[in-house]
Amino acid sequence: MTATNARDGFAVVRAGGEFRLVAQREFSTGSRLFAVDGHLTETPTRYSVQVGAEIHLDLPGGHAPEEMMDRFFWRFTNHSCAPNAQLRGREFFALRPIEPWQEITFHYDTTEYEMAEPFDCRCGEESCFGRIQGFKFRTAAERELLRPMLADHLLAMVNVVHR
Template sequence: MTATDGFAVVRADSEFKLVALRDFPAGSRLFAVEGQITEEPTRYSVQVGAGIHLDLPGGHAPEELMDRFFWRFTNHSCAPNAQLRGRDFFALRPIEPWQEITFHYESTEYEMAEPFDCHCGESACRGRIEGFRYRTEDEREQLRPMLADHLLSMLNVVHR
């Protein structure tokens, strides 16, 4: 386990995940995302703008990845407890110690570099996660409250 400012990367059931080590009230800033700016999505990048992705820079030891780039272990959920605004994650609802930090990948990613079948177990599970591009208009509207600015602006253009 590696702790950084109230968070830990843990391995459970052969998967890594990011968990909170303390309480975070709804609306509180959790952490910033930093990395190397790229134009193309990768398996570990996060989209922070139109055609702008932050990825893990190469050449780092596993310990540094867990300490400095711990955001990379923020997993997907169709009913997340966090959202990305700009380059900062915020709590969508109260988060308790040892609760996993999750966000909805399609709230930031226009098109996933590696689409996958979701197994989050939530009643609102969307099944196949491919990116915002592949969602219906109704599904996009459901994502509106947690959409990153670059996707929100696309949604607003459609509704004009």
């Protein structure tokens, strides 16, 4: 599986002291944005993304900053409680239209069962969930709100509970 690089529609920018992944062109709702690749591990880290029941995708060590921003640019996809993208399998898709230079975001609680490093959200959205620490800690009502965006491994868990 080859990953899209930053020259193929995405750029990593630094704004307000933080790195962000932004679109360089327009994407329509449902568009495939990019695939994620990296090192598979059972141990979550601050920068990993959960892609299976006990499988996390992380960055292998020893990469130059340029490679991190080109090959592993997905690592700069930040959290939002009102995201414009979702992770399905190992690919990101647009949840709504994305304009050029708009930041690409996803809701971390839709992939992570339990965060390695929980944090207080600062997204500023009216629907902000506050503390982001993983799907495990969401209320039943919050889990239902997240259901349409859930990664397959969390959706399978929710479906087992509802049977």
